[in-house]
Amino acid sequence: MKHIKTLASRSLQESLKKGGCGECQTSCQSACKTSCTVGNQTCEKSRK
């Protein structure tokens, strides 16, 4: 494409079909403890 450079072509819709196992870390067990950040967490399935 000439006018657009796609940096990430993700489909969160796909994760609707495959996700939801609930094995991931709870949000506050990381470094924050005073906010809520989930976008930077890893999927437990991808750690295997």
Place this chain on the structure above:
Amino acid sequence: MVHQYQNNGYQIALDVDSGSVHLVDDLVSAIISELGRDLSLSDEEMVGKLSARFEKEEILEALSEVRSLISARQLFSEDIYKNAVLDFKARKTVVKALCLHIAHDCNLACRYCFAGEGEYHGRRALMSFEVGKKALDFLVRNSGNRKNLEVDFFGGEPLLNFQVVKDLVQYGRALEKGHDKHFRFTITTNGVLLNDEIMDFCNREMDNVVLSLDGRKEVHDRMRPFPNGSGSYDLIVPKFQKFASERKALGLQYYLRGTFTHYNLDFAKDVLSFADLGFDQLSMEPVVAPKEADYAIREEDLPEIFEQYDLLAREMIRREKEGRGFTFFHFMIDLTGGPCVYKRLSGCGSGSEYLAVTPWGDLYPCHQFVGNEAFLLGDVEKGIRRTDLVDSFKACNVYARKECRECFARYFCSGGCAANSYNFHQRLTDVYEIGCELERKRVECAIMLKAALAEEEPEK
């Protein structure tokens, strides 16, 4: 919904509901803005709207590129998740993490401590081994089929009760075998009591350690003094440097975690001071404090804080290119992987999957609610009594907050912190506006960082 913004020379279009990110030129940006107002615009209508600024052929060419991304559901995709997420939230949950308040006591007197200098506005107390064992038993008993269980040793200052920490880790390891579980232990410490024995133990047993340091010496010592008023920086920095370098050599995680306040709005200097000391896994949180506190972040502080995040992001790019990069917790973002949409929209898990345990075994929805009797859920021996409260926390998600529906950052913060919502609005499903502003800015910087560093990678 498409969120467009410029940062550090990059023009970025985030397709909010698919998570796709595009770098666009001025023409595409104008087209996306027009389609944001009216997605049904025809080619002729678009040419009519933009022909004063762009050539017709260019407009049609760019519009064709935009339309191909719309067809691929990478622009103007839709939020189709609500029913699935609400069903997900309504499922029977298990407890998967505990925050053990191993010590309601502290050897520092940090001015902003939400725990009231470690006591959580109650009495000073240390958790006994017996209470801790019951907490781990409670976790195993209520964790269903989940294998990985997280336990954070928290305080106050947990090293004031280190023998119990050691005993509980040993007890947990013994429980693992019989129940097909794996404990991931973490500890949060101010470093005052750290010594070689404790570091060795943590390097063997702790998945993560969170080390509290606020930045430059004068900043740290102002907010984190000893009870007698003297500074703690000189005592703890050499210990943290040793600890971090050992963990780095072993490939283990740590976070050097600071808090910034109204008194150090130039906090990028504090983050960079961490990097200059050799630390490379960094976090810096804005203080969350009552409005009347002199050190609280105020709305009028936001422009300066935004500038600091920009400055930090640009400096991170520079250092990364020079081979001396570091990670910053709030700029870590995975644009192609990361958590599934259920996780992204369903909140932090406090009050249902994540609970805090007081030194005497009472259960609260999270560490920030400890001490507020209205949120006492039960205890580790008899379990949860206030299932009504658990249900209230389970109902916390992005769709429960009207402000989130129009926010581009909702897939990154999961609807924000219930404790912050309650503290500022006496409701669990409200938002803490300053926290939202900061989250949005951090997401923008994080995406820009990805764009800048992607340019460095060779073309595939």
